[in-house]
Amino acid sequence: MATKMDAYWMPFTANRQFKQSPRLLAKSSGMHYWTPEGREILDGVAGLWCVNAGHARPKIVQAIAEQAAEMDFAPPFQMAHPKAFELAEKLVEITPAGLSKVFYTNSGSESVETALKMAIAYHRVRGDGARTRLIGRERGYHGVNFGGISVGGIVSNRKMFGTLLAGVDHIRHTHDLARNAFSVGQPEHGAELADDLERLVTLHDASTIAAVIVEPVAGSTGVLLPPKGYLERLRAICDKHGILLIFDEVITGFGRTGQPFAAQTFGVTPDLMCVAKGITNGCVPMGAVFASAKIHDAFMNGPEHLIEFFHGYTYSAHPLACAAALATLETYADEGLLTRAAQLQGYFADALHSLKGLPNVIDIRNIGLVGGVELAPLPGEPAKRAFNVFLDCWDQGVLVRTTGDIVALSPPLIVEKPQIDRLVGTLAAAIKRCA
Numbered sequence: 001m002a003t004k005m006d007a008y009w010m011p012f013t014a015n016r017q018f019k020q021s022p023r024l025l026a027k028s029s030g031m032h033y034w035t036p037e038g039r040e041i042l043d044g045v046a047g048l049w050c051v052n053a054g055h056a057r058p059k060i061v062q063a064i065a066e067q068a069a070e071m072d073f074a075p076p077f078q079m080a081h082p083k084a085f086e087l088a089e090k091l092v093e094i095t096p097a098g099l100s101k102v103f104y105t106n107s108g109s110e111s112v113e114t115a116l117k118m119a120i121a122y123h124r125v126r127g128d129g130a131r132t133r134l135i136g137r138e139r140g141y142h143g144v145n146f147g148g149i150s151v152g153g154i155v156s157n158r159k160m161f162g163t164l165l166a167g168v169d170h171i172r173h174t175h176d177l178a179r180n181a182f183s184v185g186q187p188e189h190g191a192e193l194a195d196d197l198e199r200l201v202t203l204h205d206a207s208t209i210a211a212v213i214v215e216p217v218a219g220s221t222g223v224l225l226p227p228k229g230y231l232e233r234l235r236a237i238c239d240k241h242g243i244l245l246i247f248d249e250v251i252t253g254f255g256r257t258g259q260p261f262a263a264q265t266f267g268v269t270p271d272l273m274c275v276a277k278g279i280t281n282g283c284v285p286m287g288a289v290f291a292s293a294k295i296h297d298a299f300m301n302g303p304e305h306l307i308e309f310f311h312g313y314t315y316s317a318h319p320l321a322c323a324a325a326l327a328t329l330e331t332y333a334d335e336g337l338l339t340r341a342a343q344l345q346g347y348f349a350d351a352l353h354s355l356k357g358l359p360n361v362i363d364i365r366n367i368g369l370v371g372g373v374e375l376a377p378l379p380g381e382p383a384k385r386a387f388n389v390f391l392d393c394w395d396q397g398v399l400v401r402t403t404g405d406i407v408a409l410s411p412p413l414i415v416e417k418p419q420i421d422r423l424v425g426t427l428a429a430a431i432k433r434c435a
């Protein structure tokens with residue numbers, strides 16, 4: 001019987017197109033999905049940048065099942081369960097030095113809201129309560145809640161939703177096709193774009209600015225890498241003015257760029273770091289904010305029986321999520337997955353950059369096991385060419401992702417070289433067919 005499709009209003013989906021020509025997934029294992037009819041699909045995007053260890057990993061499956069049977073839920077306010085502590089200790093073993101406190105959420109969007117609130121409240125508890133302004137970056141993606149879309153810089157995610165948060169401004173994005181097209185790894189040009197923060201300090205005065213939030217590698221907007229020296233410069237400007245630096249590592253966290261976190265890949269440590277997705281290998285919704293001890297400790301004053309930070313979610317530190325995350329970290333460690341992208345990035349880069357010269361390919365970008373291929377838009381029909389490429393790849397049994405006219409690849413970190421060849425080969429054929 002055909003699935004009835006009227007009731008489900010799908011997120012971030014062309015609902016009418018989808019329901020005319022559905023793309024359903026029914027099963028997953030390792031590097032693959034299968035459709036309900038049994039057609040095999042090679043997963044070129046780790047589900048949605050999250051299934052970093054590949055699908056249906058036995059340790060994780062077992063941990064979730066056992067936890068559901070043992071204890072389904074534990075209230076996280078004024079109560080806790082042992083795995084929440086165990087997981088936090090394990091997580092801070094792999095975070096950049098200094099980020100030693102973990103606050104649990106259930107998604108990337110919630111991690112962003114949490115970090116923004118932490119930043120503003122941190123200044124206030126220190127007696128610097130005028131620092132309320134938040135700075136994002138053009139083309140940034142920080143989830144879909146009001147704080148996240150306010151600091152975010154993707155026009156279509158903002159324009160329908162009114163005036164957003166007050167007191168937010170944006171630095172310029174770093175995409176520069178004229179100077180950096182077809183860079184392998186970090187582009188050479190654009191470190192000076194970090195100085196845009198100085199412009200906003202001049203405009204607003206540092207004493208009003210709480211934090212700057214950026215993705216170390218902007219993912220959802222189409223894989224934009226930080227120019228060499230850019231993040232270092234941003235860090236230095238934040239330090240100079242007492243502004244907190246927040247990295248949104250929801251995509252880059254858990255091995256995507258070749259180190260556990262992009263902060264380590266680029267050698268720049270933020271004050272707060274947002275994660276989600278790969279924390280549980282995508283199996284159970286979970287996110288987290290990592291904070292420096294300096295930030296955490298600033299809250300730990302006042303009468304000891306009073307709550308220090310009025311924030312949290314019913315499902316913060318959910319037992320199923322904690323169990324899944326612990327098993328995920330074990331799987332990552334057993335198989336060296338958090339640094340595997342560094343070993344494969346040369347091969348992946350060569351494969352991806354072999355697409356240069358194909359019709360309409362105007363840029364190729366890569367780091368670790370993430371890549372972006374930018375296409376020239378069809379005249380008058382933005383986003384359509386890449387969408388056609390996506391549909392063509394799907395028909396050929398390969399899942400890629402598109403945003404505007406950019407095709408993104410981010411395979412599970414267990415990917416093997418022949419699978420990289422298949423991914424890129426299928427993409428090449430699709431790009432030619434959609435010329």
Ligand SMILES: Cc1ncc(COP(=O)(O)O)c(C=O)c1O
Pocket residue numbers: 106107108109110112141142143144215219220248249250251276277
């Ligand atoms: C950098 C970044 N931040 C936040 C989010 C939002 O995460 P979620 O969809 O889990 O709310 C995403 C999702 O792709 C992301 O890439």
